[in-house]
Amino acid sequence: MQALNLLKTFVMCAFLITSFKADAQDWANLKRYQDENAALQAPAKKENRVVFMGNSITQGWKESRPEFFANNPYICRGIGGQTSPQMLIRFKQDVVALQPKVVVILAGTNDIAGNTGPSTLEMIMDNISSMAEIATANKIKVVLCSVLPAFDYPWRKGKEPNVKIPQLNAMIKSYCEAKGYTYLDYFSAMNDGNNGLKAEYTTDMVHCTAKGYEVMESLVQSAIQKALKAKK
Numbered sequence: 001m002q003a004l005n006l007l008k009t010f011v012m013c014a015f016l017i018t019s020f021k022a023d024a025q026d027w028a029n030l031k032r033y034q035d036e037n038a039a040l041q042a043p044a045k046k047e048n049r050v051v052f053m054g055n056s057i058t059q060g061w062k063e064s065r066p067e068f069f070a071n072n073p074y075i076c077r078g079i080g081g082q083t084s085p086q087m088l089i090r091f092k093q094d095v096v097a098l099q100p101k102v103v104v105i106l107a108g109t110n111d112i113a114g115n116t117g118p119s120t121l122e123m124i125m126d127n128i129s130s131m132a133e134i135a136t137a138n139k140i141k142v143v144l145c146s147v148l149p150a151f152d153y154p155w156r157k158g159k160e161p162n163v164k165i166p167q168l169n170a171m172i173k174s175y176c177e178a179k180g181y182t183y184l185d186y187f188s189a190m191n192d193g194n195n196g197l198k199a200e201y202t203t204d205m206v207h208c209t210a211k212g213y214e215v216m217e218s219l220v221q222s223a224i225q226k227a228l229k230a231k232k
Contacts, residue, residue, distance in 0.1 A: 028089035029079050040075070043099050049073045050224055051095045053087055053131070054106035056080035057148060057208060065213045075100070083116045084108060084127035091131050096138045102227050103135050104184070104220060106145040108172075109206070112164050113153045121164065125171050132181060141227040143220070144172050146187040150206050151196030162195035182230060184223040189215055 043049040050073060052058050058078025062069050069076055077094040079086070084107040095103050107128055111119040132142045146169040150161040169187050176183035190212065192198045197205060201212030208216070 028086040029082070030090050030093060032079055033077055033090075033094050037093060037097060040098060043073070043101075047073050048102070048224075048228060049075065049098065049100040050102045050104060051075045051077055051098055051100040052104045052106070053091065053095055054078040054104075055082045055087075055110050057109075057206075058106055060207055061213050061216070064208070064210050065217070068213070068217055078106075081110060081115055082107075083111045083119065084124050084131075085111075086116065088127045088130055091134055095131075096134065096140065100140055102141045102143060102224050103131075104143045104145060104224070105131055106147070106186075107131075108147045108168050109150060109161065109165065112147075112161050112168070113156045113159055115156075121168050121171060124168060125175065128172065129175055132175075132179070141230060142181040143184050143223045143227050144176050144181055145184040145220075146172060148186050148206075148208075149191045149195050149197045151192075151194060152205060154204055154206065166195060180230065182223050182227040184219060186216055186219060189219060 052061070052074060055078055058076060059080050061078065062076040068074065075098060077090075087105075087107055105128060108124045110116075111124045111127075112121075128144065132144060135142050147165045150165060153159055153161060165187070169185075173183045173185075175181070190197055190201055197208075197212070201209055201215065203209060
């Protein structure tokens with residue numbers, strides 16, 4: 001079992017390294033969803049379309065639990081390895097152009113890992129808040145998610161995510177309170193008590209098992225309904 005988990009960790013780390021070595025000509029991976037976006041029809045009159053913007057945790061959600069997206073008006077726009085500046089660059093084409101009622105933004109852990117270079121928490125928050133402001137300007141309700149717990153990153157040790165993630169989450173929560181956005185707290189429900197993911201929710205300390213996604217699904221459904229009812 002230990003050997004199997006180590007193999008899974010190695011495969012995931014290799015995937016991440018490949019993912020965040022972005023094409024220099026398409027740093028934000030704008031081409032990733034271009035064809036799917038072009039093929040997507042405008043939302044139906046009473047459709048409460050939701051776009052999930054994120055990184056590998058969001059991408060893996062649809063891969064692990066495709067029925068969650070198939071059975072709801074939900075669109076996954078996660079890309080493995082991405083940081084918040086990359087998401088900001090593609091936000092208009094991968095979120096705004098799809099005309100959702102709500103956007104669920106989960107970003108920041110790869111910034112802390114340094115996937116695209118050094119980044120302060122303030123820089124991460126600037127990118128997250130910019131995405132939220134673009135959404136608001138386009139009459140899209142905003143759900144900002146806490147970053148999931150991570151005690152350490154298997155592919156980049158020593159970045160202290162167990163310390164920095166709670167600090168970033170406090171900033172996101174404070175911003176939501178100030179702006180009237182919906183804050184979605186995954187962290188508290190998935191924390192093992194040491195600011196890491198509970199063992200049953202992960203195989204590599206960062207990415208979710210199907211059981212982990214089931215916890216997230218219950219929480220996000222409530223947050224989406226709250227956002228739809230919000231004035232802002």
